Amino acid sequence: MEKMNVSDQSSPIVVKATSKLSSRGQVVIPVEIRKTLGLTEGDDLTFMVNQDGEIKVEVTKKYRLSQLIGILKTNQPFRPVEEIRNEAYRTMGAKELKDEEEN
Structure with missing residues (x-):
């Protein structure tokens, strides 16, 4: 599994998108964000909140065995x-x- 920590990026905002929180506490990640991060079904997202209320997200990619052939x-x-x-x-x-x- 490969970890991608978007919070380590110190560059200006690359993509900005808005989503709403559902009554069940679910959020749909906008397609622009999913494409930018290469997110696919089954990837894990870890949310971290600092004392200032900033949210940082760490993405852990899950790969199918077929994607690892030849590695x-x-x-x-x-x-x-x-x-x-x-x-x-x-x-x-x-x-x-x-x-x-x-x-």
Whole structure:
């Protein structure tokens, strides 16, 4: 997970948008803000309030496994998922047969 702390930005306001608080305490983050921060469903937002009443937001991005493919370097060639799955099934099957023989 990657943390993006918007409160660390000391530059002038880049995007300004308004939203209303619902009766259930919910706020819709305006599309301009979501796009600027790259927010997607499942991202975590941490709100911090200082003594002056300023609110700072820390964004923790959540990535799908499919987005992380290829991020780690390896010297081994890519193996198709189906090949890995078949190998796992063979290993589990062999273990089952061995367990049955022992009983």
